[in-house]
Amino acid sequence: MRYTLRQLEIFLATAHHQNVTKAAEELSMSQSAASGALKDLETQFDVQLFDRVGKRLQTNEFGNRVRIRAEALLAQAKELEHELSQHDKVGHIKVGATLTIGNYLCVDLIKQYIRESPGTQVKLEVANTESIARAILNFDIDLGLVEGELHHPDLDIVNWRKDSLICFCSPSHPLAQKTHITDKDLLAAKWILREPGSGTRQTFDRAMSGLTPSLDIELELQHTEAIKRAVENGLGISCLSEIALQTAFDRKTLVPINIPSRDFTRHFYFVIHKHKYRAAGILKWMGICNIDFETIDKL
Template identity: 65%
Template structure:
């Protein structure tokens, strides 16, 4: 197939795309210029020229703030994919660093108990690679992937979004637990009455851990006594250890505490606490060499 495109008269540059994407990310042309190590006037001119060349407007101007409009949002994924491919092509030409930079997002359990080891092995295999790891909850990581702030997300929660590819990675299991001195510590099985009578220390809404817990005890939720909601796994473990209530976290995060006897696992036989971890990528994200190698290593881990 032959495309009748005159590349010598291309009406945009990669630099203009960089400015457009940086402005979409920062919502401010001065911060976009700083991110790209440009002067504010050069960045402003590049964005203005891009819009004028096609007689379009990509942002609504609200004072000094740039708010991307509907057209800008529609074109942003294509611009990002094109720029990603240009970077990958340059790396291919240079031949010395095909993996390049990689921005990974992970939810707390994955980030604290899996992703760091995977990152260490990745850097060991690809010494020239530059990897950044951002740890947050599922809602935050998914939004950052949607905004192209992250190349790939590793999440605990189930997610459905038309712009995201969500791929099952590995199985995990949640575990109810209490302190060694808690009244339930010596109980072999918890009944629904036990679950309703306990005070709970749980992860916050928007986290994959909380999503899995809510699903497992769905019909009990309206009557459940939730004493605290905390954003950090270690804070929940500490609160439970001091006797403030009982918790439910991934078994990955509890093994050391169980072995030391500081915390005690509890069993609720009629509840399904199995869940899965997932990869998420923007559907229009260019699958660079770095992304492919990272996914490959995760599958092997």
């Protein structure tokens, strides 16, 4: 074999940081040794993996293709090392989740994962759909659970569970007493919404098709609880997942606004890189989420 796993580690670390020095620091080696290993790898196969822009190294088109294969190969090698060292088969896992899922659903999933696999850890990253997709494509996290719709040739995206958004206001808001909400009412209201790029905003904009450009958007906030507090204090009305609102509805600090003319239904999605090696921890998480392994393998 004309390449080593260490060379691939250095290549991947450099691709991630776009800098040899930072890659060397991550791998606890000298900058000169890392540079030499990269040069040897390219020379051995007479290829160029990076475009050099000043001090920054950016993987070129060929380098990106190699990176995908190298990520999968190293993941398998680490899994083999894990099994040979006789550790637990199910290991640590890095999960990305969008705000609603991360705040209201992931705790139970993490609890079950740890309970069924003692000694393991779950690292949870909460961000919007676009950020989670970028992290998966960059192999920064193992998998994602997202609210927004995605389309990318390198991602496997599977329906996970259904959800629905609900518009809501404070009990003292004029719309709280109305049984029939018109488009004129929606246009007259001040709105407090999630930021563009979030799955919640994507569903809201689609449901409000035809009205969205004319809505009076007072605030755009990244955090569900901040939106709920703003609405409670009479700053406007909003629209969030029913999962995030049930407790407030039960306490009557917020009240739903019924808009039957608009469709706020959506899906949550399980997302993973097509070339991500399905290690035992990933398969375990998929099982907890009731994701069909065979369905993903056929995508």
